[in-house]
Amino acid sequence: MSDANITDITVIGGGPTGLYAAFYAGLRGISCRIVDALPQLGGQLMALYPEKYIFDVGGLPKILAKDLANNMIEQGTQFGPEVVLGAEVQEMVPEDGHFRLVTPRGEFLTRTVCVTAGKGALNPRVLECPGWDDHYRDGGGAHTHVRQIEDFRGRRVLIVGGGDSAVDWVLGLRGVARSVTLIHRRPEFRAHKSSVLEMQALAEKGEVQILTPYEVRHMEGVNGCVARVTVFNNETNEDTHVEADAVIALLGFKPDLGPIARWGLALEKNTIRVNGVMETSVPGVYAAGDVVHYEGKLELISCGYGEAAIAVNNAVRYLNPKARLAPGHSTNLKIFKQDD
Ligand SMILES: Cc1cc2nc3c(=O)[nH]c(=O)nc-3n(C[C@H](O)[C@H](O)[C@H](O)COP(=O)(O)OP(=O)(O)OC[C@H]3O[C@@H](n4cnc5c(N)ncnc54)[C@H](O)[C@@H]3O)c2cc1C
Incomplete structure (x- = not known):
């Protein structure tokens, strides 16, 4: 050469x-x-x-x-x-x-x-549950970061995680998304204290929903896009369903x-x-x-x-x-x- x-x-x-x-x-x-x-x-x-x-x-x-x-x-x-x-x-x-x-x-x-x-x-950490791989693609509704806020306008968003990114996006997507639910596997958050307090105040007013200690059991879709997520309380093992057309796993990388x-x-x-x-x-x-x-x-x-x-x-x-x-x-x- x-x-x-x-x-x-x-x-x-x-x-x-x-x-x-x-x-x-x-x-x-x-x-x-x-x-x-x-x-x-x-x-x-x-x-x-x-x-x-x-x-x-x-x-x-x-x-x-x-x-x-x-x-x-x-x-x-x-x-x-x-x-x-x-x-x-x-x-x-x-x-x-x-x-x-x-x-x-x-x-x-x-x-x-x-x-x-x-x-x-x-390489972002992803959810290891049935249904994640099927939806982790363009248009599938499973995400590992927020590229543009507008992608989530009017959608029912489930955020998974307990750090700064998860809490910040609960705050950032409130008012843009149709609903915002956060699940975290521990009751305590690793995020900035003032952001956690702000998020908890919004949850008390019913503007966002927080579920702890919860994890995702599986994700189901309709027409290729996620529609319903089964989550479970990791202390009681009880299942709950969250209607969501976007799941954002913010678990670090x-x-x-x-x-x-x-x-x-x-x-x-x-x-x-x-x-x-x-x-x-x-x-x-x-x-x-x-x-x-x-x-x-x-x-x-x-x-x-x-x-x-x-x-x-x-x-x-x-x-x-x-x-x-x-x-x-x-x-x-x-x-x-x-x-x-
Ligand atoms: C949520 C968050 C908030 C942050 N806030 C701040 C802040 O407020 N202030 C601040 O100073 N810092 C902040 N940081 C840290 C800051 O982003 C990093 O310090 C900075 O991005 C490092 O820049 P870099 O160019 O060294 O590496 P990166 O930004 O990580 O870029 C490295 C690039 O190398 C590429 N790459 C890796 N391996 C290969 C390979 N083998 N071949 C080809 N390409 C490869 C990757 O694809 C990537 O694009 C924040 C980080 C995060 C995650």
């Missing part, structure tokens, strides 16, 4: 950290490819909580996750990186002076790698590095160990964001941004040891048509 087919850097994972890495690659003038297993860019922000507000990104006092993701996509793709979606990177094979990345959508060659794979492939764990990178606590310049144990392979571990690591969007900048600028140095490490200030860069 000719040199022209080898990209300077491949960013594995198109979440906020990967998009920021792609931005820095463009700013430094190196060729870049973003590969993501999901069919869309944006990582957890788009896949898990697009309609939630984020309050702790510098300079943005309050922004919807999907809006931040769209801004990140605009910024991260402005220099024209190749974007390959729906392609989980399964293997990373070191070859002579480059790496070969194997995905179901083909193989890609790259001189350096920046792994920004978050929690790995985002399994942190699983998946294939990344087999790439020969040193791992720690199910994440990739990096040094102070965000380099992994394999020279030329950098990592940033939720996927990394170092002392004091925080799993926050803002930390991922800083790590991505460090990773990519050091990758530039790896590619060309004479290159400057510091990118310069964007306020002065010609690439943005600014003068010194």
Whole structure:
């Protein structure tokens, strides 16, 4: 394969950290490819909580996750990186002076790698009950996250879970859905106290229904869409039926590095160990964001941004040891048509 087919850097994972890495690659003038297993860019922000507000990104006092993701996509793709979606990177094979990345959508060659794979492939926990598999598809009524509030307008929604997402969506869908019922297998919730109190006050007024300690026994459908759910009290084993045309299981997701764990990178606590310049144990392979571990690591969007900048600028140095490490200030860069 000719040199022209080898990209300077491949960013594995198109979440906020990967998009920021792609931005820095463009700013430094190196060729870049973003590969993501999901069919869309944006990582957890788009896949898990697009309609939630984020309050702790510098300079943005309050922004919807999907809006931040769209801004990140605009910024991260402005220099024209190749974007390959729906392609989980399964293997990373070191070859002579480059790496070969194997995905179901083909193989890609790259001189350096920046792994920004978050929690790995985002596999939400699903309900393990008869009827779930039959309805967990477009139009089937079984969901693992809320993509758009409007999808639930006028519907009878059953939410399963006891954490922040479950309680937040009881509050978020009230008034939009025709009815909202929450079931949780324990009487206590793991969500923010003020949200739980707000939800319980609504339940007392009859605006939402809370059933604890309940679990789903099975789901039945009409014309391919869920219509009735049998739930049981896990103390008395008594069954109750909930009429519902949407079931949203908000049970978190399994942190699983998946294939990344087999790439020969040193791992720690199910994440990739990096040094102070965000380099992994394999020279030329950098990592940033939720996927990394170092002392004091925080799993926050803002930390991922800083790590991505460090990773990519050091990758530039790896590619060309004479290159400057510091990118310069964007306020002065010609690439943005600014003068010194
Ligand atoms: C409900 C919720 C609310 C949150 N609220 C906040 C908040 O208010 N403030 C804050 O700072 N943080 C918040 N976070 C955390 C924040 O979302 C993460 O820190 C951030 O998304 C990490 O970004 P990332 O780019 O490192 O990883 P991710 O966003 O996880 O993106 C990783 C991407 O890599 C892809 N990928 C994984 N493995 C592969 C592979 N082998 N091949 C190809 N692609 C792969 C995945 O598909 C994914 O798209 C919240 C998280 C959740 C779940």
